[in-house]
Amino acid sequence: MIPAMFVARAEILSLVALAAAERQSIPELLNQAAVTLGPLARRSARRLAHRLESGMPIGQALWRQGYISPFEARRVDGGVDARRRLQRLAEDAARADTGLLLVRWFPVWVMVALLVPGWILFNLIEWLSDRAIYETYKVLGIAANSLLDTALAAWWLQVLTLGGCIAAVALGMVILREIAVIRHLTHLWCPEVHRAYFALRLIRALGPGEDQSYELPWYRAALAALFIGIHRPQKPRWAADWAAWFFLTRFRLPAGEQRMLGPLHSLSLRLSAMGLLGSERNAPLMAEEQARERLSFAIREARPLLIAVLAVLSLISLTMTAASTLVHVTSHIVGGF
Amino acid sequence: MLSRIFIFAGIALGVVIALQASWAIARMCIHAVLGNQCARWLEPLADALRREQPADLALLGARASVRWPYSWRLQRCVRRLNGAQPEALVPALLACRLLPASCADIARAAAAQGPTCLARLFAGIAERERQRPQSLRSALAPYAGTVITLLILATFIGVAIIPKFLMILKDLGMPDRYHISLLGHSPSAWSGILLAASPIGLGIAALFGSVLVRFIWRLRRRRLLADAVLGGLREEWPDQRLAELIGQARPRVAAAAASCGAHGDFKGLCRLAGWRATDPAHLARRISHYDARQARIRSILHASVRVVMPILIGIPVGIFVYMLHGTLINMLLAIAKDIE
Numbered sequence: 001m002i003p004a005m006f007v008a009r010a011e012i013l014s015l016v017a018l019a020a021a022e023r024q025s026i027p028e029l030l031n032q033a034a035v036t037l038g039p040l041a042r043r044s045a046r047r048l049a050h051r052l053e054s055g056m057p058i059g060q061a062l063w064r065q066g067y068i069s070p071f072e073a074r075r076v077d078g079g080v081d082a083r084r085r086l087q088r089l090a091e092d093a094a095r096a097d098t099g100l101l102l103v104r105w106f107p108v109w110v111m112v113a114l115l116v117p118g119w120i121l122f123n124l125i126e127w128l129s130d131r132a133i134y135e136t137y138k139v140l141g142i143a144a145n146s147l148l149d150t151a152l153a154a155w156w157l158q159v160l161t162l163g164g165c166i167a168a169v170a171l172g173m174v175i176l177r178e179i180a181v182i183r184h185l186t187h188l189w190c191p192e193v194h195r196a197y198f199a200l201r202l203i204r205a206l207g208p209g210e211d212q213s214y215e216l217p218w219y220r221a222a223l224a225a226l227f228i229g230i231h232r233p234q235k236p237r238w239a240a241d242w243a244a245w246f247f248l249t250r251f252r253l254p255a256g257e258q259r260m261l262g263p264l265h266s267l268s269l270r271l272s273a274m275g276l277l278g279s280e281r282n283a284p285l286m287a288e289e290q291a292r293e294r295l296s297f298a299i300r301e302a303r304p305l306l307i308a309v310l311a312v313l314s315l316i317s318l319t320m321t322a323a324s325t326l327v328h329v330t331s332h333i334v335g336g337f
Numbered sequence: 338m339l340s341r342i343f344i345f346a347g348i349a350l351g352v353v354i355a356l357q358a359s360w361a362i363a364r365m366c367i368h369a370v371l372g373n374q375c376a377r378w379l380e381p382l383a384d385a386l387r388r389e390q391p392a393d394l395a396l397l398g399a400r401a402s403v404r405w406p407y408s409w410r411l412q413r414c415v416r417r418l419n420g421a422q423p424e425a426l427v428p429a430l431l432a433c434r435l436l437p438a439s440c441a442d443i444a445r446a447a448a449a450q451g452p453t454c455l456a457r458l459f460a461g462i463a464e465r466e467r468q469r470p471q472s473l474r475s476a477l478a479p480y481a482g483t484v485i486t487l488l489i490l491a492t493f494i495g496v497a498i499i500p501k502f503l504m505i506l507k508d509l510g511m512p513d514r515y516h517i518s519l520l521g522h523s524p525s526a527w528s529g530i531l532l533a534a535s536p537i538g539l540g541i542a543a544l545f546g547s548v549l550v551r552f553i554w555r556l557r558r559r560r561l562l563a564d565a566v567l568g569g570l571r572e573e574w575p576d577q578r579l580a581e582l583i584g585q586a587r588p589r590v591a592a593a594a595a596s597c598g599a600h601g602d603f604k605g606l607c608r609l610a611g612w613r614a615t616d617p618a619h620l621a622r623r624i625s626h627y628d629a630r631q632a633r634i635r636s637i638l639h640a641s642v643r644v645v646m647p648i649l650i651g652i653p654v655g656i657f658v659y660m661l662h663g664t665l666i667n668m669l670l671a672i673a674k675d676i677e
Contacts, residue, residue, distance in 0.1 A: 106350070106353070107346065107350055110346045110349050110350060111342075111346055114342055114345060114346055114349075115342065161339075165339065165342070165343075169346070188354045188357070189350055189353045189354050189357065190353075190357070191357065192404070195402075196402075199401075199402070249401045251405060251408070252400050252401055252403075252405070252408035252409075253400060253401070253408070254412065274398070274401050275394075275397055275398020275399065275400065275401060275402075276398070276401065276402075293467075294402060297373075297467075300475065301373075301475040302475075303475075304475050304476070304478050304479045305353065305356065305475075305478035305479055305481075305482045306353065307479065308478070308479030308480075308482040308483055309349055309352065309353055309482050309486065312482070312483055312486045312487075313345075313349055313486075316345075316486075316490070326665075330665070330668070330669065330672075333672055
């Protein structure tokens, strides 16, 4: 079963935004347009229309379908500029920029690039040569190292090992990101992108009740009790993002100004003081658009280097797979280097 | 082995971090103003000029979103604007290297024509920068990343593999036919080579970057002046005012521009601004043709770099691989002969 969030998200969000902008009935437009969509998307559009017809608010219905986050849903349902927000959500979905995923989880991609191409090549050689490497090792009586042992093992053990390694890196990153000070290590490979990302998150956090504290989930409360968590009780939700963004803007502001921002408890005041938020009526939306543009520019700038590194690592993975067995066999024949 | 892969992943991350840090250092050594950064303060500045708001607030607001050392330069510029003897905007921007020196004359000329003209100039520069698909750094970053990764690999091979190959060759009594001993050095020698190469590479990058950025800004001058002239034409400026603008932007032709302005010679004014056009519509057409040609040249340059750079990187890598594999195959043949 494919989750609804992966099915025609951009199309359905565009339809909703269009109907909202044209002040048409959203369920009606969804039902009309459903015939032009694919079978899964059609079902998804009809389910959304049904939810709306039963009186569910639009934000909540989109969240239930898995198209937007609960935070966005609250803002769509509670905000005064719901149409503009829906339009922005549709634009974001249509852009489908995967660059942020690449930057934020770069160490995971590094592991994938190092392990997966070599693993595929190794299995391909084994399959095409009828397990020639395994047989050579057996005939020569070579003790394989741990990774080779895994590569020669059953497929499920191979997948488990590979998946385990990649998941370990991802888990490590999740844990690191929750720990104060150390979390900044996870921004080092692309500080520019992270700065733009946290600025965008801060601007998106603007809204009614933005400065209220919230109840921490158990793991964050536990980390906070140990004084190592990035989230603290009695602090607003944006405080952690502010800390990350402020760290990434270090050495850009004089010390006096940095100290001056401390006593300001309102996010909008802080953002205005930092020059991210103007004084116009629609300042948050304009600031959000600018921040989004800055983020996509930063991602565009960072992507070539990251892709090149991943490509080099994939090549190294392929070469090492082919060469390591050859060197291993040669060194065994010669009697060990 | 798995732990080695984790170490390798760490090295790869380290390479990216080192590259980012090196670029941050190289950027400070680049004297010229980088276009993609300059758009970050010119855009709010243009907006402030249009709304007749203070320029210092726009500059202060841009500090958090620019890279080093531009935030410090912005701070310095604000101090100059608000000092005991406040400076005018354009001289302050030029003094703090927030506007390229090659645009000094045209910026002064636009400022003399009023804040609207200056705002149009700044907005034009920012807009063009925003439309640029890729910066120079971003275009060269993959090659820099590849070269550094390859250097690290070569270091590893030179330190860990080549000495073993040399030992095997000695055991087998074979000559070093492919001269791989040239590649094998002690770890300290390799680290010495890398340590010496890093500042040299950084210096060359900074120098190359400075020269290139300055050259690009010089090329843009003519186009920026055309923008200013077109803006003036849209506002229906008289020929004398256009002549004044061109004269201030290109002081060498100031007298000729004044004469053309006095005689209503639009063709002459265009020629002095660097364009061949008979009327405003013709000028607009020429400018759009010029833009299209520039875009074409840029795409050809990008394509050429994409073709040439891998070849340039591939030649030493190919020689390296040839030496290594040639030796390995020779060793295998010798072993096979021994077994027979």
